[in-house]
Amino acid sequence: MSCAYSESVRADRTLLHDTGLAVLLAAGSLVFYLLFDQAAWEAQGQLAQVHAPDLLGSLLVALSAAPVAVRRRWPLAALSVCVAIDTLIDALGYSVGRIGIASLVLLYSVAARRGLAMSMAGLLVTLLAYLAGSLAGSATLSVPGHVLVVFVFTAAWGLGRTIRLRRAYLDELRDRADRLERAKEADTRAARAEERSRIARELHDVIAHHVSVMTVQAAAARKVLRSDADLAGEALTAVEDTGRKAMAEMRAMVSVLRAGSPAELGPQPGMSALPALVEQMREAGLPTRLDVGGEPPQLPAGIDLAAYRLVQEALTNSLRHAGPGASAVVGVRYPPEGLPGALPGALPGGLPGGLPGGLPGGLEVSVRDDGRGPMGPVKQTGHGLAGIRERVALYGGILNIGPLPGGGFEVRATFPLKDGR
Structure with missing residues (x-):
């Protein structure tokens, strides 16, 4: 509504300005007509076709x-x-070779406000x-005079x-600048x-694990x-330590959102942890x-963090769902230095060797447990496993998640590394 009101006010202001210009041009044309045409009539009064300025002529000029x-609204019609x-x-002989100033203004308006075809018309x-008008009028101009009029x-x-x-x-x-600004x-x-998604994923991993x-x-x-107070005290101490670590990690991640925070330069956990x-x-x-196989190379920071978070999330799920008496094995296989081909052999702890799909040398990580396996109510639609999939896909890796034939559960991922590094 405010936009329509603004357009209406602008249109009214434009009409007022143009009306004022019309009045000014009418007054100027009348002065020109009464002075110039009177002198022309006195000089050429012998011509019967030339009329002295009168009321009709003044009305037509105005x-x-x-x-x-x-x-502005109807330029061609005007x-x-x-x-x-x-x-x-x-x-009617009321003007001697006069060029109307109003017609020049209107011709300019047509050319400035309409397309090429209408302006040519x-x-x-x-x-x-x-x-x-020249053929029907009483006054005649020389050829240079007509050329000058056409030129004007x-x-x-x-x-x-x-x-x-x-x-x-x-x-x-302006339109291009607006499009660029919108883009x-x-x-x-x-x-x-x-x-925000990355930070939420990091917070989920940290909070869920701890x-x-x-x-x-x-x-x-x-x-x-009641039965063993010392053992209970050790467990509560471990709870306290874990809580402090969780708070420290969360504080470090949240502080990244604050501009100029020193925590922005803090290291993220990696495979060394x-x-x-x-x-x-x-x-x-x-x-x-x-179980670790191979010598750890200098991993890219993103892959280093992604692999660590994968192990952290997988172990958290094993802790939750594997059940009492279960154990877990974390297998890590680094690519042999200088061998960019597929990784041969088998990982310690029973992990299959080589990168699936014929990927070049890379990092292979797995977490498997011997818990309830297929009988356990493990949901693969939670935020944790979805975050793992996103992390692995972000770096072009391959992820396999599922129960093991003999019982238990495995999360295995491969991260390709350029030239095995």
């Missing part, structure tokens, strides 16, 4: 400027009415009207076309959404609280073994 008031009145004035109408009309038309093309060019530049905003929103460990340790402390993670799972009650 009316010829009236269409200027609607030059020009046609104006040149028709000018032709009538010349035919306006120029043609103006020239034909001038030709008709053409110049007014050319000026209008130039202004229109310039406006169209500026409008195109930039869309890219910014997409980047923010991606960053809370699961704390829950298991707290349950163990509750069971042995696997021994501490395995030890933490042992303390939580899940016997876990770490």
Whole structure:
């Protein structure tokens, strides 16, 4: 509604301005008519066709400027009415070779506000009207005079076309700038959404892992609280330590959102932190073994973090769902240095060797447990496994998740590394 009101106000203001211009042109034309045409009549009064300025002539001269008031809304119609009145004035002998200023303004308006075809039609109408008025009028001009008149009309038309093309060019530049700005905003929103998703995934991994460990340790402390107070105290101490670690990691990640925070430069966990993670799972009650094959290369930071989070999430799921008495094996196979081909052999702990699908040398990580396996109610639609899939797919890896034939559950992923590095 406000936009429509603004357009209405702008249209009213434009009509007021054009009406004022029409009144000004009418007054100027009358002064020119009464002074110049009076002198011309006195000099050429012997010609019967030349009329002295009178009321009819003054009225026609004033009316010829009236269409200027609607030059923006109906420019071609206003020009046609104006040149028709000018032709009538010349035919009745009230003007001696006069060029109407109003017709020049209207011809400019047609060229500046309408397309090429309509502006050409306006120029043609103006020239034909001038030709008709010259043939029917009493005064005659020399050939250079007619050429000058045609040149003036053409110049007014050319000026209008130039202004229109310039406006169209500026409008195109503004439109292009608006499109670029919208595209930039869309890219910014997409980047923010991606960053929020990444942070949410990191927070989920950290919270899910540590809370699961704390829950298991707290349950163990509750069971042995009366029978073995020392053991219960150790479990509660482990809960406290795990909680502090969780708070520290979450504080580090959240502080990344604050501009200029020193935590932005803090290192993220990687494969080098696997021994501490395995030890933490042992303390939580899940016997876990770490088997590593090959020499650890300098892994890209993204793959290093993704592989660590995969192991963390998989062990968290094993802790939750494998059941009592279950154990887990974390297998890591680094590519042999200098061998960019498929990895041969088998990983320690029974992990199959080689990269599936003939991938070049890369990092292979697996977590398997011997718990309830297919009988366990493991959901593969949760945020944790979905986050694992996203991480592996982001780096072009291959992920296999599912129960093992003999019981248990396995999460296995391969991350391709360029030239085995």
